[in-house]
Amino acid sequence: MTRALSLKTIALGLALTGGSTAALSTVALADGQDFVTIEKGQYLATAGDCISCHTAPGGKPFAGGRGIMTPFGVIYTPNITPDRETGIGAWTADQFVASMQHGVGKDGELLYPAFPYPFYTKVKRDDLVAIKAYLDTLDPVRSEAKPNGLPFPLNIRTALMGWNMLFFTPGEFKPDPAKSEEFNRGAYLVEGLAHCGACHTPKNMLGGDKSDKVLAGGVLDEWTAPNLGGDLRTGLGGWSTADIVEYLKTGRNAKSAASGPMAEVVYYSTQHMTDADLKAMAVYLKERAPSPAVPAPKPVPAEDPVMKAGLAVYQDNCSACHVSNGQGIARLFPDLKGSAVVQADEVETLVRIVVQGTRAAATKTAPTGPGMPAFDWKLNDVQTAALLTYIRNAWGNAAAPVTADQVKSIRGRLTDTAATP
Ligand code: HEC
Ligand code: HEC
Ligand code: HEC
Known part of the structure; x- marks a missing residue:
């Protein structure tokens, strides 16, 4: 503050x-x-x-x-x-x-x-x-x-x-003459000053950007920065340019809410940018990676005992806010159905949010950041793993199951608290 x-x-x-x-x-x-x-x-x-x-x-x-x-x-x-x-x-x-x-x-x-x-x-x-x-x-x-x-x-x-x-490739941005002025403005900001790839592009062992995976999703400080490409399941394929603009301007939209490092980005940076610049960034993100059809993994079947255990934990602890159909309440409780954060390959954000709780950024246009309580005192590693496997494979979602060992290891690395400005 x-x-x-x-x-x-x-x-x-x-x-x-x-x-x-x-x-x-x-x-x-x-x-x-x-x-x-x-x-x-x-x-x-x-x-x-x-x-x-x-x-x-x-x-x-x-x-x-x-x-x-x-x-x-x-x-x-x-x-x-x-x-x-x-x-x-x-x-x-x-x-x-x-x-x-x-x-x-x-x-x-x-x-x-x-x-x-x-x-x-x-x-x-x-x-x-x-x-x-x-x-x-x-x-x-x-x-x-x-x-x-x-x-x-x-x-x-x-x-x-x-x-x-x-x-490192030094050099000022070169606009693509085949693209619109708006696209180039968005590219200039996203690739340059706004440095979105610092978090959203995966890194190699030496901390360099994986240049063939620009904005394909990265991990930092036990947070997952999702894929900003066009994939429907793990990327922005289901988001319109208006959805992206609303998220960057207010810290939330009908689908999601920004936590952790992204809440800071919204708070200090994007909420203060002009609508024209936010739209330009959204247009660039959508046009550079239009929704490709990437096959989804086979979901874990609902009869699986882990899914059944996860469903029970979900109903007891989560459904009051995120609703039993996973769709939450627009702009208050994020939609877990179809969510890229929920279905990302890397599960750092999921474990962190359930263990520590989180609060969305308070912005000029949305001054009260809704919060989610911490569950570390209530759910052990096995229960958390079943719960996360469940939300990753319920309601049409599909993603690899989460193991208790993964939860234990990420939990052990959570030294800082999920500070949101
Ligand atoms: C993601 C974090 C981050 C952001 C964002 C960032 N910086 Fe920095 N900046 C650093 C770090 C870390 C160093 C020190 C690097 C080192 O010691 O080698 C640094 C160093 C610098 C330096 C060199 C200063 C010196 O004494 O050598 C300048 C100038 C600078 N930043 C300006 C800026 C400006 C201007 C912006 C915004 C446009 C900015 N930085 C945004 C992390 C950041
Ligand atoms: C400091 C790291 C960082 C930077 C810089 C950053 N992001 Fe993020 N971003 C994240 C994290 C972490 C999340 C996941 C937040 C969550 O789970 O609530 C995220 C989430 C998002 C989402 C929501 C994705 C979804 O499916 O829910 C969008 C859109 C996004 N970022 C766009 C951007 C853009 C555009 C920029 C550059 C202006 C940017 N981000 C810069 C870390 C960052
Ligand atoms: C009291 C209401 C409440 C309860 C109970 C709750 N949540 Fe949340 N949850 C929220 C709010 C509010 C946010 C958005 C906060 C933010 O973005 O920082 C959120 C965010 C999330 C996100 C991130 C979504 C995104 O798009 O970034 C996930 C995943 C999540 N919750 C899962 C769960 C699970 C699993 C449970 C049960 C253990 C649960 N929540 C219980 C209110 C709640």
């Missing part, structure tokens, strides 16, 4: 005339920038979601210090306020652009790809210069970088040279 307030304060600072704006215009004039550039920069910084990574829990916005968990260890974000010593106040526009487009620090040192520069490389120079102009208007905060928790040899930055050679 502190972070939320701060974001609003910044917005207010920009919108109001008065002390803070007077200070802004001085900065603006000194840099030869105008308000249009700064406002554009603020919008783009929001689309790029800089604030969510560059703000420590309860800390000053953009002052860094949030730990980004990677499979290799924790990496702390630096301070990107205009403090000249501990932030980026002394950086030139060129240094900033090089950082965003090539993943290098002020003196050319290589940065870890926990900083999504493999996506930001696609952002046009003008847009990056606008982001820097906006960041320069923030209050400078003194805040030293925290040391990372990376083991040798990953703590040696030159090791990233090999990583970049293997997995």
